[in-house]
Amino acid sequence: MTAIVRDATAGRALLVQDHQRNRPLTNSRPGVPFFAFPRARPAGVTLSGSPAESYEMYEGEWCMKITTPVGAFTDIVLPVPTPLSLPDGDITALVHIESATNCLSVNLFAADSVGYANYSYAGQSNPAAPTFPTIARQGYVHIGINLATGDNVTDPQREWVVGAGTGMAFATTPVAAAKLRITPAAGTQATVRIFGVWYKERAKQSSIVLTFDDGWATQHSAALPILEKYGLRASLGIIGPLINQSNYMTTGQLREFIAAGSECVVHGNPSNPAYPGRLNLACYDTIPEIRADLRANADFLRANDLVTNNSDQVYIYPQGVWQHAKDDRRILDALAQEGFTAARGTVTNAVSIIGGRFARYDRWQIPIIGHLWAGAGAGLEDANITRIINRMTTAVNQGRCPWLTFHQFRAPTNQQDIDPANFEKICAAIAGLINSGTAVNLLATEFVAESLAQ
Structure with a gap:
């Protein structure tokens, strides 16, 4: 199914395709x-x-x-x-x-x-x-x-x-x-x-969005086979200058993800060579500087044929930083001026957003259920994986739409690593929710377009 919706903020049309199942573009039960x-x-x-x-x-x-x-x-x-x-x-x-x-x-x-x-x-x-x-x-x-x-x-x-x-x-x-x-x-x-x-506000069917940050090579070697095993798709946050470098994916591997139904969205920093050493968007003083950084990573996707379903309009904040200070709108204004329609952060104390017609209001600060390795011994990581699955399941049962975030897929050496076997446990839990009819797996672009269509 294909539908055209329009983002009133950016004034741009979005093409949304429901790859998973033929269902109407509605996920709202207002209560x-x-x-x-x-x-x-x-x-x-x-x-x-x-x-x-x-x-x-x-x-x-x-x-x-x-x-x-x-x-x-x-x-x-x-x-x-x-x-x-x-x-x-x-x-x-x-x-x-x-x-x-x-x-x-x-x-x-x-x-x-x-x-x-x-x-x-x-x-x-x-x-x-x-x-x-x-x-x-x-x-x-x-x-x-x-x-x-x-x-x-x-x-x-x-x-x-x-x-x-x-x-x-x-x-x-x-x-x-x-x-x-x-x-x-x-x-x-x-x-x-x-x-x-x-x-009693509930979504009729919750959406689960999987996001991978930074473009690490293990996302292709270890995570992609697990996604394919369970019929799942992910949105990959890409930092342009890192692709084709050691330990990161090649453009060919990113295209394999896309061929399997996943997508590439815009991430940053480092990005624009004109502004080296910038770790997040708050390192820039002016909106033109912020826009230049945003454009550099978006242009990488465009130049390498990595844009699908307007995926160059979705952004992942580096380090989760979306403002310089309270009430400062320079970053949000720069995103809107560059034609972005949504952005995902790193805040975990909100775990998910409400689906359907209300999701469009949260789309500039989408929170996550994140994974940080809990450490070896005493079943710490086993309990951590159980907690993540329980939080996701609770969000779905309450009619909310969790976004999950991962980085490296390997035997953990730091907090951002996840063992592929543990990632598979999470994917199996997602597949169970999908098979029960309580959730669907959407890409970031599909979720955003559906939200804007409400």
């Missing part, structure tokens, strides 16, 4: 809204804290725009006329944070009573310093998707946290009260656009 894409104050919604309130169309969607008072939080109280049974705590808010510097946090609260004697919360909090990679970000944010209890060490921003009393016991107690709280940084006002809050 039931508390409110969605409001044009006026939704029925039953109340505000506290005397914020500035307005309703506008922002980047093609209607939203509630809230600006808090200076230094004081605002609550958007959601209507819950009848207690809601939500065993998984499955409540999702889609918001746009205008300034990470001014917004300390946006949190969802769920309680068993309007008095909030027992409640839990989940949200987006911004640390004081813009370290990389981090969640210190402005832009579109999903809040409130619950993960399995106990995963808060590896996934702190998507876990419901006990706020008071015994917390919200989702498995046994219906939600009787819920609210969205916006808290500004001290001495500032936070502006947040709220597009909606839903419960």
Whole structure:
């Protein structure tokens, strides 16, 4: 099946082909809204804290725009006329944070009573310093998707946290009260656009995207046969100057990947010889310099006949760095100006993104389930592989779409290595999810095009 969709940001058409199965380009089950894409104050919604309130169309969607008072939080109280049974705590808010510097946090609260004697919360909090990679970000944010209890060490921003009393016991107690709280940084006002809050939001069928970074030769010698054995495909992040060098793939080997159904997308640095020694895009001061680096790696794919399905429009951030500092948009602006439609990072504390119509909002900062070798002895790596499979399976069962990332495929000598036998265990688990009908394996370009089509 083939479809044409258009990216409103870049104004470019994308050709998407579903190689795996003949299914419609839809992966969305929006769920039931508390409110969605409001044009006026939704029925039953109340505000506290005397914020500035307005309703506008922002980047093609209607939203509630809230600006808090200076230094004081605002609550958007959601209507819950009848207690809601939500065993998984499955409540999702889609918001746009205008300034990470001014917004300390946006949190969802769920309680068993309007008095909030027992409640839990989940949200987006911004640390004081813009370290990389981090969640210190402005832009579109999903809040409130619950993960399995106990995963808060590896996934702190998507876990419901006990706020008071015994917390919200989702498995046994219906939600009787819920609210969205916006808290500004001290001495500032936070502006947040709220597009909606839903419960029981799920993708009909989750997408699993496999990404390989850097173009290592072991990806061809060790990983490709395993992919072919299980009928899987991967998106390879390519650093142009490294290809055809020692320990890296040749252009011919990259074409073998493509012939097997995989693809090459744009990665970096090092890249542009005019800017040697740049380890990530934040090493450049100006947008033209950033664009030159982006273009150098994209041009390598174009010049060597390695572009398929607009794969030169998907980028993998070197070291996961996507901004110079909070609220700095030079890198994002450069990507858009160069015609990119999505970018994948290295943040692992969000593990996956919501599929379907909501995925398009996350496409510039796609998080991953990453692999780092846990070390030898005492079953450390066995437990590590089990954890990765469990996180992927949990994400799929919750209707989310995990992206997995790997580097070298060999007996481990450093943290970025994975033993091929352990990679095969992960591939076997993916094949099991596909065979059960709960997931499909998409390429990065297919996932992005499908998201933009929603």
